[in-house]
Amino acid sequence: MEIKWDASKCCHAGVCVKSLPEVFKIESGEFVIDPANADEQKIKDVVSQCPSGALECAD
Ligand code: SF4
Secondary structure, eight states, X not given: OEEEXXXXXXXXXXXXXXXXXXXXXXXXXXXXXOGGGSOHHHHHHHHXXXXXXXXXXXX
């Protein structure tokens, strides 16, 4: 599964990073998404909780 992130929409609420830190992380100041580290349903749940709509699942 591929996850798209729109930096211009992200309001940096941190919901994704707090909910699923093994997938959504900050590395060297860069936002990194590593979808291989959790099952798809968990990722979809977090994507749907993003308050700004910056995250999108693309299968
Ligand atoms: S949950 Fe959405 S708005 Fe919040 S930091 Fe993650 S991508 Fe940005």
